[in-house]
Amino acid sequence: TTMYAHDVYHLDPLSKAFPSDLDQRQTQHLKEYLRECKLYEDQNEAQEREHVLGRVDQLVKSWVKAAARAQGYSESFCEDLNAKIFTFGSYRLGVHGPGADIDTLCVGPKCISREVHFFGSEPYCLEQMLRNTPGVTEVQAVPEAYVPVLTIVFNNIEMDILFAQLQLVTIPENLDISKTHLLRGCDEQSVRSLNGCRVTDRILSTVKDPESFRTTLKAVKLWAEKRNVYSNVMGYLGGVNWAILVAKICQWYPNMIPNQLLSRFFKMFAEWRWPNAIYICKLEDSTLDLPQWKLTDTGSMPIITPAYPAMNSTYNVSRCTLEVMLDEFRQAFDKCQGALFKPSKITPWHLLYEPHSFFEVSKGWYVQIEVSADTPSDLKTWDGWVRSRLRVMVKNMEDHVNARPLPRALEPPKQEGEEEQRPCKYYYLCITKREVQAQVHRDTGVLVEANGLPANPGRINITAPVNVFKSQVTTWQHRTAGMDLKVSLLRQKQLPLWVFPDNMNPLLARSTQVEAEAQQPAEAAAAQPATADEQQQQEQANTAMDEAPGGSGRKREREEAAAEGSATHEPTPEGVSAAASGSGASGLEADGQAPPEKRRRVVVQRSNAEGSNAPTNTDVAIDGGPACTDSVAAAPAHEGSSEMDVDESAAMDSSAHRMLAASTPEHRTAELEAEMEDTGELGEWLGMDAGLVAATSPAAAAHRGPAAIKRQTEQAAQPGQQQASGEAVVQKPPSRPAKRQAGVTFRLQKQ
Numbered sequence: 001t002t003m004y005a006h007d008v009y010h011l012d013p014l015s016k017a018f019p020s021d022l023d024q025r026q027t028q029h030l031k032e033y034l035r036e037c038k039l040y041e042d043q044n045e046a047q048e049r050e051h052v053l054g055r056v057d058q059l060v061k062s063w064v065k066a067a068a069r070a071q072g073y074s075e076s077f078c079e080d081l082n083a084k085i086f087t088f089g090s091y092r093l094g095v096h097g098p099g100a101d102i103d104t105l106c107v108g109p110k111c112i113s114r115e116v117h118f119f120g121s122e123p124y125c126l127e128q129m130l131r132n133t134p135g136v137t138e139v140q141a142v143p144e145a146y147v148p149v150l151t152i153v154f155n156n157i158e159m160d161i162l163f164a165q166l167q168l169v170t171i172p173e174n175l176d177i178s179k180t181h182l183l184r185g186c187d188e189q190s191v192r193s194l195n196g197c198r199v200t201d202r203i204l205s206t207v208k209d210p211e212s213f214r215t216t217l218k219a220v221k222l223w224a225e226k227r228n229v230y231s232n233v234m235g236y237l238g239g240v241n242w243a244i245l246v247a248k249i250c251q252w253y254p255n256m257i258p259n260q261l262l263s264r265f266f267k268m269f270a271e272w273r274w275p276n277a278i279y280i281c282k283l284e285d286s287t288l289d290l291p292q293w294k295l296t297d298t299g300s301m302p303i304i305t306p307a308y309p310a311m312n313s314t315y316n317v318s319r320c321t322l323e324v325m326l327d328e329f330r331q332a333f334d335k336c337q338g339a340l341f342k343p344s345k346i347t348p349w350h351l352l353y354e355p356h357s358f359f360e361v362s363k364g365w366y367v368q369i370e371v372s373a374d375t376p377s378d379l380k381t382w383d384g385w386v387r388s389r390l391r392v393m394v395k396n397m398e399d400h401v402n403a404r405p406l407p408r409a410l411e412p413p414k415q416e417g418e419e420e421q422r423p424c425k426y427y428y429l430c431i432t433k434r435e436v437q438a439q440v441h442r443d444t445g446v447l448v449e450a451n452g453l454p455a456n457p458g459r460i461n462i463t464a465p466v467n468v469f470k471s472q473v474t475t476w477q478h479r480t481a482g483m484d485l486k487v488s489l490l491r492q493k494q495l496p497l498w499v500f501p502d503n504m505n506p507l508l509a510r511s512t513q514v515e516a517e518a519q520q521p522a523e524a525a526a527a528q529p530a531t532a533d534e535q536q537q538q539e540q541a542n543t544a545m546d547e548a549p550g551g552s553g554r555k556r557e558r559e560e561a562a563a564e565g566s567a568t569h570e571p572t573p574e575g576v577s578a579a580a581s582g583s584g585a586s587g588l589e590a591d592g593q594a595p596p597e598k599r600r601r602v603v604v605q606r607s608n609a610e611g612s613n614a615p616t617n618t619d620v621a622i623d624g625g626p627a628c629t630d631s632v633a634a635a636p637a638h639e640g641s642s643e644m645d646v647d648e649s650a651a652m653d654s655s656a657h658r659m660l661a662a663s664t665p666e667h668r669t670a671e672l673e674a675e676m677e678d679t680g681e682l683g684e685w686l687g688m689d690a691g692l693v694a695a696t697s698p699a700a701a702a703h704r705g706p707a708a709i710k711r712q713t714e715q716a717a718q719p720g721q722q723q724a725s726g727e728a729v730v731q732k733p734p735s736r737p738a739k740r741q742a743g744v745t746f747r748l749q750k751q
Contacts, residue, residue: 008295009279014252019260022343026259029347031215037353039218041098049091049102052154056161057085059133060106063126067117070124082171083108088200090239094210095217101158105197107175110167114189118150118163119143126150126163140380144478147192162193178202180286180308191290191309198307199240203247206280206306208254215258217246220265227328227356231407232314235321235391241303241313245269247280259347263336270329274322277302277312284308301325318395320403328356358406359492359499362507364432366490367462371409372424374482379423382483383409389472390427396465401431413498428499433460 019027034040041049060083068078089103090096106126112118119141121128130152131139138153150161167185175182178201183191207213220242224230232238237245249265256264272278275298283293283304292309293302301317304310317325335352359366371386373379390405397403409425466487473485497503 008277009282011251011279011281013254016255017253018255019257023257023259026340026347027215027257030219030258030262030349033349033353034215034218034222037222039097039222041096041100045098048155049157052157052159053085053087053102053104055135056104056154056159059129060085060108060126063117063124063129064108064112066124066129067112070122071111073111080170081109081111082173083112084171084173084175086177086197088197092197092200093204093217093243094214095221095243097218101160103160103162103196105162105164105193107164107166107171107177107194109170110165110185111169112165114148114163114165115143119148126161142384147196148189162196164190164193166190178307180284180288183288183290183308195305195307195309195311196240199305200243202281202306203243206247207250209250209257212257212261213246213250216249216261216265217243219258219262220246223332223353226353227332228358228407229321229325229328232316233387233391234405234407235316235318235394236325236407237303237314237317240305244278244280244303244305244313248278251280259340263333263340266329266333266336270326270333274301274326275299277304279304279306281306283310316391318391319398320394320401321405323402324404358404358428358430359495359505360507361430361432362492364430364492365460366492366495367429367431367466368486368488368490368495369427369429370424370484370486370488371427372422372484372486374422376423378480378483379425382479383425385476385478386473386485387427389469390429392472393465393469394429396468397429397431397462400434400462400465401460402434404430406430410499412496426499431460431462 064081064083065078068081069075084107086105086107087102088105090100091102096102106118108118117124118126123129127139127141127150130136130150133154135155136152137156138151140151142149142151147162150163152159152161165186166182168182177194177197183194186194204210221230221239224237224242229236230238230242232241246261246265249261249268252268253261253264277293277295277297277299283295284307286308288308290309293304293312297312299312299315299317300319300322301314302312303314305313332352339348339351369386369390371379371383373382387409394403394405406428409427411425412421414421470485470487493505493508495505497505500506
């Protein structure tokens with residue numbers, strides 16, 4: 001169906017088709033699956049929620065009378081005062097599950113103040129009255145929040161209570177808060193508080209079939225939680241955002257049922273032309289002149305609330321989180337196609353709800369944010385503030401990396417026999433290198449980005465976003481002693497084991513298994529005695545090399561190695577380099593030729609300023625503290641500057657070296673190509689070593705690939721062959737100076 005450009009609201013149905021018998025069966029299977037996932041509360045819990053809401057409603061009616069008496073009003077006036085409780089959010093929509101909280105709004109008359117009567121420790125304050133109420137086990141006040149709230153736990157049911165002060169003498173029991181004129185004279189906090197209830201009621205009014213809407217919304221919210229894209233605070237979508245999107249799908253397909261609505265949900269919003277806004281009703285004009293969303297406003301993923309004043313409910317979404325959600329939408333639609341278009345006795349809905357493997361990105365980095373405090377109550381306050389600022393860091397990173405935040409905090413488990421540990425929580429961001437949009441400058445011939453700065457595709461710099469985040473967090477006016485913050489940069493293999501199921505890192509387990517399997521052929525080949533023909537060929541090759549210049553030294557080394565091997569009777573796999581075994585030996589002899597037992601291998605070394613060529617791990621400096629190596633992650637203090645640079649040109653997994661060293665000589669070249677094509681970074685790494693590779697074209701040097709490197713290596717074996725214009729030429733490395741700049745050297749040696 002074509003959507004016309006002049007219609008920005010797109011409120012008309014796209015299809016009025018009715019479901020088939022197959023759709024009915026698949027929807028029934030979906031409902032059964034949701035029940036298996038325990039998304040429906042039982043009757044006892046539902047009755048307990050109604051009981052708690054009734055008690056809170058009676059409490060607020062007593063509260064406004066007590067607050068009025070404290071102000072000196074007459075007894076008759078106080079007796080006529082009234083307040084009322086409204087619900088909104090998932091409970092009002094009917095999509096809450098077992099253990100979910102209840103979002104409530106307390107509406108009071110104009111003589112009751114939020115600052116004086118709602119929050120406070122005086123006997124007539126609602127906060128204090130709740131603390132003294134039997135059954136209330138926890139009360140937390142957050143008066144400085146964007147929407148001030150009281151959070152309580154009443155009979156094991158969590159409730160968020162907002163307050164709105166209306167310009168009415170008293171609150172009638174039949175009050176209709178959807179009326180816009182009630183907003184006249186309200187402060188900003190009251191307007192925001194009222195907006196929750198008004199939006200919820202307006203969403204329900206736009207839906208033709210509430211039951212299909214509720215089932216589809218339950219299914220979408222469960223999927224979002226499983227795929228780690230459910231959190232408004234962290235830059236994804238929250239409950240009201242998902243509800244508006246599902247209401248939009250129900251508006252476009254009014255006669256369809258959940259199995260049809262679910263697949264179309266993922267299809268439509270994966271292909272929607274963001275940042276075009278989503279509306280489920282037209283914007284309302286009012287004489288109140290309150291600030292609201294305009295048709296000309298923009299955002300990353302605008303989803304507009306349907307009640308006046310209309311607002312963009314997704315202002316937290318960044319470019320990074322939008323890209324994550326669009327990718328998840330596309331994957332989900334593919335899975336829906338597999339489940340729905342291949343009819344089976346039981347629809348395999350579980351395929352759609354496979355959990356996301358957040359900690360299994362092998363080629364990414366993880367930013368670890370540790371939030372700690374001296375007491376649990378301090379941690380709850382401190383954690384709420386830090387969490388609210390994480391989205392700012394993600395948004396500031398979007399020009400540098402692809403950042404995917406984990407939408408929830410993790411708490412380390414307490415070990416048996418361990419002393420009482422300090423209360424703390426951990427947040428994680430997975431970052432990967434963003435493709436650089438660069439081109440060759442016509443004057444200088446240097447690769448530059450769109451902003452004109454030199455492009456460095458091998459280095460990721462997130463210093464500035466981290467510094468801004470730390471500055472905003474640590475200068476909080478309510479921060480007290482003991483509220484600490486640590487930011488660390490980790491590779492996947494450095495993550496603590498407790499973040500994984502069963503305390504096992506699956507990538508490390510698979511890497512160990514691959515290495516063991518790779519070593520078996522080499523060990524078996526070394527254990528088998530050579531045939532007579534093979535021994536004769538080896539003797540002829542040794543004689544030819546001994547007669548070549550410099551051959552006497554190689555003959556002596558071979559004899560010493562043979563004597564040592566006969567003494568120990570322990571065969572050594574051919575080709576294991578000193579670099580792979582951790583030795584500081586150089587990969588080349590002084591004359592530039594490798595000894596026979598070291599040929600056809602890859603030597604990867606990181607040289608330091610002292611001239612040592614011993615292989616070292618990737619250096620990542622944070623906060624000017626100690627280096628963050630592949631085995632130890634530096635945990636900087638929250639004060640001071642930040643230095644978080646990821647040098648991709650120096651980051652090569654040591655497991656690749658071990659696998660290459662353990663492989664047989666015949667397969668080493670093929671394994672090298674496969675490994676480097678998999679990482680896609682060999683060309684960049686070699687292009688950064690000016691002493692090894694020189695190019696006539698800067699673009700060629702920056703975009704060399706494994707195939708080109710292989711051709712260059714073969715051409716280097718034939719010094720007399722002419723190279724075509726524009727191709728990179730492998731030159732003989734210059735003599736090594738006494739001291740070298742830090743860098744990475746790759747030597748591909750061929751027999």
